[in-house]
Amino acid sequence: MDSTPTIPVQRPSRWDEPLDASMTDADVAWLRTRGPFNQMDQSAFPRATPLSGILRYDCRLHRVEPGEVIVREGDYGNSAFLLITGNVRVLVDSLTDQQLGRQPTRSIGWGEALSRFLRRSRHPETRTPEQVSINAAAGGHQAIRQVDDRPAIFLQDIEGVLRRHESVSLGPGELFGEVAAMYRSPRTATVIAETEAALVEIRWQGLRILRRDRRFADTLEQHYRRHWLPIHLREIPLLRYLPEENMQRVIEATELRSYGRMEWNADYKKTRKLHPADQIAAEPLVVDQGQLPTELIVVRSGFGRMCVRHGAAHRTVAYLGKGHLFGIDEIAYNAMRPESMRPIHYQHSLRAVGFLDALSIPIEVFAAEVLPHIRKSELPESARSLQKSFTEKRSDRRRVRSDQRSEAADRFSPDPTQDIEHAAGVSFESTSLLEFIVQHRLNNGREAMVIDLHRCTRCDDCVKACADVHDGNPRFVRQGIVHDRLQFVQACMHCSDPVCMIGCPTGAITRDQTTGVVSIHDPICVGCGVCAAACPYENIAMAEVVDRKGRPYVDEKSGNAIRKAAKCDQCSGLPSGPACAAACPHDALVRIDLSESPPLSDWLEKRS
Amino acid sequence: MNRSQGPRLRTRRLVALSVTLVVIAIFWGITRWETSRLGMPAFFTGFTLLAGLFLLMLLGVRRRLPFWPLGSVSTWTQIHLYVGIFTTAIYVLHVPALIAGGVLEGCLSIIFLMVTASGFYGIYASRTLPKKLTAVEGQHRFDRIDWVRNQIAAAADKACRQISETSAKQVLETFYQQALSPFFVSRPTLAYVIAPNGNRRRRLLGDLKELDRYLEEDGRRVAGQLAALVRRRDDLDYQFALQLRLRCWVVFHSLLSLVLLAVSLIHMVIVLRLVG
Numbered sequence: 001m002d003s004t005p006t007i008p009v010q011r012p013s014r015w016d017e018p019l020d021a022s023m024t025d026a027d028v029a030w031l032r033t034r035g036p037f038n039q040m041d042q043s044a045f046p047r048a049t050p051l052s053g054i055l056r057y058d059c060r061l062h063r064v065e066p067g068e069v070i071v072r073e074g075d076y077g078n079s080a081f082l083l084i085t086g087n088v089r090v091l092v093d094s095l096t097d098q099q100l101g102r103q104p105t106r107s108i109g110w111g112e113a114l115s116r117f118l119r120r121s122r123h124p125e126t127r128t129p130e131q132v133s134i135n136a137a138a139g140g141h142q143a144i145r146q147v148d149d150r151p152a153i154f155l156q157d158i159e160g161v162l163r164r165h166e167s168v169s170l171g172p173g174e175l176f177g178e179v180a181a182m183y184r185s186p187r188t189a190t191v192i193a194e195t196e197a198a199l200v201e202i203r204w205q206g207l208r209i210l211r212r213d214r215r216f217a218d219t220l221e222q223h224y225r226r227h228w229l230p231i232h233l234r235e236i237p238l239l240r241y242l243p244e245e246n247m248q249r250v251i252e253a254t255e256l257r258s259y260g261r262m263e264w265n266a267d268y269k270k271t272r273k274l275h276p277a278d279q280i281a282a283e284p285l286v287v288d289q290g291q292l293p294t295e296l297i298v299v300r301s302g303f304g305r306m307c308v309r310h311g312a313a314h315r316t317v318a319y320l321g322k323g324h325l326f327g328i329d330e331i332a333y334n335a336m337r338p339e340s341m342r343p344i345h346y347q348h349s350l351r352a353v354g355f356l357d358a359l360s361i362p363i364e365v366f367a368a369e370v371l372p373h374i375r376k377s378e379l380p381e382s383a384r385s386l387q388k389s390f391t392e393k394r395s396d397r398r399r400v401r402s403d404q405r406s407e408a409a410d411r412f413s414p415d416p417t418q419d420i421e422h423a424a425g426v427s428f429e430s431t432s433l434l435e436f437i438v439q440h441r442l443n444n445g446r447e448a449m450v451i452d453l454h455r456c457t458r459c460d461d462c463v464k465a466c467a468d469v470h471d472g473n474p475r476f477v478r479q480g481i482v483h484d485r486l487q488f489v490q491a492c493m494h495c496s497d498p499v500c501m502i503g504c505p506t507g508a509i510t511r512d513q514t515t516g517v518v519s520i521h522d523p524i525c526v527g528c529g530v531c532a533a534a535c536p537y538e539n540i541a542m543a544e545v546v547d548r549k550g551r552p553y554v555d556e557k558s559g560n561a562i563r564k565a566a567k568c569d570q571c572s573g574l575p576s577g578p579a580c581a582a583a584c585p586h587d588a589l590v591r592i593d594l595s596e597s598p599p600l601s602d603w604l605e606k607r608s
Numbered sequence: 609m610n611r612s613q614g615p616r617l618r619t620r621r622l623v624a625l626s627v628t629l630v631v632i633a634i635f636w637g638i639t640r641w642e643t644s645r646l647g648m649p650a651f652f653t654g655f656t657l658l659a660g661l662f663l664l665m666l667l668g669v670r671r672r673l674p675f676w677p678l679g680s681v682s683t684w685t686q687i688h689l690y691v692g693i694f695t696t697a698i699y700v701l702h703v704p705a706l707i708a709g710g711v712l713e714g715c716l717s718i719i720f721l722m723v724t725a726s727g728f729y730g731i732y733a734s735r736t737l738p739k740k741l742t743a744v745e746g747q748h749r750f751d752r753i754d755w756v757r758n759q760i761a762a763a764a765d766k767a768c769r770q771i772s773e774t775s776a777k778q779v780l781e782t783f784y785q786q787a788l789s790p791f792f793v794s795r796p797t798l799a800y801v802i803a804p805n806g807n808r809r810r811r812l813l814g815d816l817k818e819l820d821r822y823l824e825e826d827g828r829r830v831a832g833q834l835a836a837l838v839r840r841r842d843d844l845d846y847q848f849a850l851q852l853r854l855r856c857w858v859v860f861h862s863l864l865s866l867v868l869l870a871v872s873l874i875h876m877v878i879v880l881r882l883v884g
Contacts, residue, residue, distance in 0.1 A: 113675040453742040457734050457854045458750060461681065465674035479749060485742055579674040585667075586734060587682035606617065 015053060019203050020060035028055045031200060034084055035173040040213040049209050058206025064088075064193040065147055067158040071177050072100055072507040073190045076498055078262060079201045080178035083170055086197025090176065091190045093165040100190070101134045101143050101153055101524040102510060105517075105572045113469075113575055120472045123550040125543040125566065127522060132545060132553050132562055134523035144506060144524060151526045153506045155192055162194070169194065178220060179228050181207060183357050184262060184301045184497060186511070204262055229254060232359060236298055236323060238374060246369040253365040256300065257358050259284040264354025264441075265499045268536035272440050277313045279439060280305065283351035286358060287326065291346050293334060295360040297326035302356040302497065305438055306348045316435050317348060319443050321496060321595045326350045326358075329380040335367035353438060354497075436483040437594060441536065445493030445594040446516055447570060449476065449580065452607060454485045455588035465583030466568075469576070475568040476539070476580070489589075491580070492539045492568040494518045496595050500531040500540060509565065512572070519569040527563035540567045628690045632697040639701050653702035658876060660695035661869055664688055668862055692727050699724075716875050719868045726861040733857055737850050744843045750851045753844060760841045761792040767833045776827025779819055780834070787815060788834060796845040804849040809842040 031037055037055065045051050062081075064070055070081060073094055097104040108116070134143040144153050155161055170176060170191075180187045181204045202210070211217040229251055233239060242250065260283070261267070271279055287297060289309060297304075304320035320326060327346060334343040361370070437443050460478060467474040476491030494511075498518050501509050508525040511518045520531075532540040544561040546552050553562040570591070571578050581591050587607075592599045635656065642649035667688040670678055678684075699720055700706075707717040741747075748756055768784045771777045791812060800808070816835050820828055 110676060117673075117675050453747065454739050456738055458738075458741065458851050459854065459858065460750070461671060469675050477749070479747070482747055487747060574675055576675050576677045582677075582680045583671070583674050585671070585681045585685045586738075587680070588738075 014049060015057035018057040019201070019206075023056050023059065023061070025056075027061055028052050031055050031059070031061075031084075036082075036213075036216055036219075040210075040216060044212045044214065045209065046212075051210075054202075054206045054209055055200075058203050058209075060201040062199040062201055063148060064152070064197050064199060065145075065154075066193055066195055067154045068147065068152045068193045069100065069155060069507065070191045070193060070199070071180075071187050071189075072510075073187055074510060074513060075180075075187045075504070075507055076184065076501040077177060077180050077187060078502050079203050080175055080181045080207055081191075082175050082200045082202060083172050084198040084200055085172055087194040088170050088176075088197055088199075089162060089167040089192050089194045090170060091161075091165050091167045091192065093167075095155075095161070095165070095190050097521075099155060099161065100507060102507070102521040103523065105512060105515075105519070108573045108575060110575055116471070117468060120468070121548055122472075123546050123548070124473055125545045125564070126471060126548050127545040127553070127564070128547075129553075131522040132564075144526065151505050151528075153524055158192065161192075175220075178207060179224065182258070183228075183256070184355070208258075224256070225251065229256070229359075232300055236359075238325065238328075238378065239370060241373040241375075242370060243373070246373065249369050250361060250365055253362050255360045257286075257360055258355065259286050259358070260302065260352035260355035262355045263499075265534055265536040268441060276316075276435050276439055280307060280314045280316070280351060283353060284356075286350040286352055286356060287346055289346055289349040292343065293327050293330045293346055293363055295362050296328060296331050296366045297350060298359040298361065299324045299326070300357040300359050303353040303438075303441070303443060304356050304358075305351045305353045307351065308348050314349065315431060316438055317431070319353065319434070319438050320350070321443060331363050331366055332371060332374075332380055334363070335371055353443075354441065433483060433486075440481055440488070442488055442493070442594050444495040444497055445592075446496055447492075447494040447591045448594045449480075449489040449491040449493075449568075450590050450592050450594075450600070450603075451478070451487040451489055452485055452588045452590075453482065453487055455586045455607070456487075456584075457586060457588075459585070461583045461585060462580040462589050465579040469571055469574055469579045473543075473566065475566060490537065490539055492518065492535075493537065493594070494568075494570065500535045502534060503530045504528075505530070515570070515572070517570045517572050518567075519572060520565045520567060522564055525564050527565070529563070529565070531565050540565050542566070624686070624690050625693075628693050632694060635698060636701060650702060653698050654876070654879070657695060657698050657702055658872055660691055660698060661865075661872055663691050664695065665865065665869060668865075689731065692724070696724050712871070712875060712878070716868075716871045719864060719871060723861065723864050723868050726857065726864065730857055730861055733854060737854055741847060741850050744846055746840070746843060746847070748844060748847050750848075750855070753848045753851075756844055757795070757841070760837055760844065764788060764792045764834060764837045767830055767837065771827060771830050773824055773826045776823050776830065779822045780827060780830060783815065783819060784834070787812060788838070791838070792841060796848065800845060801849045801852060804846050806842070809838060812838050 032052070032055065037051065040051055042051050045054070061084075064086075070088060071077060073091075143156065144151055146152070176191055177187060179185065181202075211220060230247070233247065233251060233254065239247070239250070271282070274282070283305060286304065289307075299320045299322055301322055304324070304326065305316055306318040306320060306326065307314040307316045309315075326348075327350075330344050330346055337343065442448060458478075463474045463476070463478055466476060476489060478489060480487050480489040482488075494517055498511060501511065501518065505528060506524040506526055508521045509518060509531050510521065527542065529542050532538075532542050542563045543566045544552060545564050554560060555562060576582055578591050581589050590603055592603060594600060635653070639649040639653060642652060667681070667684050670684045671681055703717060706721070707714055764784070768780060768788075771780055791808065796804075813835055816831050816838070819831055823831060
């Protein structure tokens with residue numbers, strides 16, 4: 001008999017961490033009397049995750065006051081909101097940054113840049129009263145107020161805003177924010193409370209299980225398919241020549257699938273230390289190498305790892321990000337091959353790194369509707385050689401469609417003369433660098449700071465320049481993980497998947513829609529530290545702020561120090577651009593997009 | 609890795625060097641022409657030198673103005689480098705001997721040559737030392753080196769206290785007190801900072817290895833930990849020595865450049881007064 005001693009522990013369960021620990025049985029019972037929960041089929045839910053459990057652990061009740069901003073356009077979020085009582089307004093027009101309490105990025109002239117440099121503070125993290133709180137600048141109007149136990153931001157002149165901007169009213173039973181929550185995309189509209197209202201916030205995990213109710217799922221599915229899928233498909237460059245009728249057939253056949261955990265940042269510290277083989281084994285499998293291709297996978301959001309069996313393990317050959325395709329080589333080849341040739345199987349596996357949302361286009365739809373409208377130069381090499389015979393077979397159909405094609409091309413392509421590059425993923429010739437980048441999720445970085453240690457003389461001119469343009473406060477430290485001769489510095493990477501932006505109670509951390517720079521708006525930052533805790537790379541610091549005489553700001557009620565989140569803002573607005581890169585005397589430092597391979601490959605080639 | 613870009617860098621360097629040499633040749637030609645018509649080429653080369661010095665000083669100005677879009681400092685460094693080569697050549701055309709006669713002129717020559725030599729050493733150092741720094745385990749920030757040094761010393765002290773075997777305690781504690789503690793607690797010597805080498809490391813690791821035969825399992829484990837800490841500390845000192853050298857070089861080169869500019873101006877004023 002086996003007498004090995006055992007250690008009894010409580011098995012971790014699905015709802016160990018509820019969204020709101022203060023939800024009571026009474027709250028759940030009340031919610032179940034409200035639509036759509038009162039119409040849900042309870043038998044559709046698994047025994048381990050009943051409807052009451054979802055309401056109890058994956059939901060939170062909110063009371064909002066008139067004028068309160070519930071979600072802001074451009075924000076990222078993990079939750080959808082269901083209106084229980086009252087009314088909210090969805091603003092069709094975009095609000096200005098000032099209306100949302102944010103400071104718009106302002107271009108600073110040479111004179112002002114010099115004046116700021118000369119008037120640098122002697123104390124770290126100096127702020128003016130207006131920068132510390134928007135309430136100080138709002139002329140008596142409390143732009144940030146406590147509603148129950150949370151800070152909330154309010155629009156000024158709500159009636160004027162509603163009069164000037166087009167908006168849509170939502171009433172009890174209506175859901176909003178579900179697309180951003182489910183598919184990790186920025187919110188597309190700002191929603192404000194028109195009257196006092198009660199809302200249920202449902203986190204995405206709960207929302208996914210709620211889809212087991214057929215009626216609820218159908219409503220969500222129809223909404224997504226009607227409003228969002230066409231937009232998402234049209235964002236795919238390879239489909240830019242697709243005529244409208246073909247596009248409609250693609251829309252009908254496409255399915256959206258999700259893999260992995262959206263809160264990948266919570267596990268990041270643990271998983272990055274795993275052996276690559278263990279990490280790959282732990283990643284959810286999307287497509288297995290050796291399967292016969294049945295669908296083209298288009299990455300909608302998140303990250304994928306393309307790997308190939310190598311000996312007893314898997315070797316990473318590329319990583320995929322938004323807009324990248326998986327399986328196009330095999331599918332194009334199989335669709336164009338003569339009947340005498342055997343079809344090929346998927347040559348690689350695809351796994352979700354963290355989370356992966358993918359659009360899946362069935363092979364027959366892709367071959368019939370999309371393939372004839374792809375440029376030869378954009379086809380994979382293997383399929384290009386077969387294209388001639390394939391083109392002849394389809395020449396009649398193409399002639400008929402030529403007029404429609406030109407119309408579609410005008411509509412969808414900003415520059416139709418340009419071929420699409422790297423549509424099938426990102427790879428480096430150095431496998432170890434690739435493994436390193438994926439292991440540490442550096443492929444999330446759009447403006448990662450990379451230092452070539454073979455050139456860097458450790459002079460810290462980059463840090464000094466950063467401090468000089470930020471009132472004496474450097475926004476990064478020259479340290480970070482090292483691979484070979486490259487150091488990936490702990491500076492904000494302005495990520496593709498900005499997890500730091502999820503959960504900010506006042507929308508103080510935002511992404512500039514034109515530049516992609518993620519920055520913090522001091523006046524509405526309440527210093528809660530949610531962003532700093534969420535950033536897996538630890539690139540956001542919380543700093544206690546002082547005035548120009550060095551006197552600390554404190555909360556007038558609690559006496560606690562006022563803290564603000566501080567991070568790299570890419571020197572937005574400065575005439576010089578990022579000062580760190582410009583200050584390096586040996587061209588050792590670069591801000592680079594790691595979500596694509598060419599920038600880093602080119603940079604490395606230049607110094608090889 | 610594709611090396612197609614490699615030649616492009618080499619081409620850039622070749623073009624820049626060629627242009628510099630051509631400009632030097634033109635200036636040499638002008639000087640010869642001036643000499644042949646009994647002119648005073650020293651005026652021409654002298655003012656060119658002074659202009660070159662001002663141009664060289666602009667790198668320092670650019671470094672202090674990070675907020676203006678004046679081009680990257682690396683571009684300015686490249687310009688600085690080739691202007692430096694040009695200025696050295698003009699100096700050779702300007703002076704009658706490598707070190708001119710007279711107190712002021714002699715000093716000026718020596719300062720110029722020191723600045724030039726430090727500049728050329730800078731090119732060598734900035735291209736070789738970073739690779740040496742990267743080859744060593746751990747990338748330490750200069751301002752944190754003291755803190756890391758204290759951490760290593762504390763870890764060594766803790767490791768020594770962990771020994772439970774009486775025999776090992778006696779052997780290792782004695783060795784720790786005599787050899788390791790002074791090594792961990794003190795900063796590296798000036799000799800080491802000037803010319804870092806592996807002698808200390810080899811000696812201490814060899815001595816620790818020697819102790820193995822007096823130790824049992826627990827003692828050997830602690831000796832292994834101490835050996836790892838010796839390596840870490842030596843790597844840290846190596847980083848410190850090389851980083852300090854790079855920093856000292858910048859300070860030396862820039863301070864001496866300021867002195868050079870000041871003495872050059874004095875020299876110019878004196879020459880102009882003498883010429884009338």
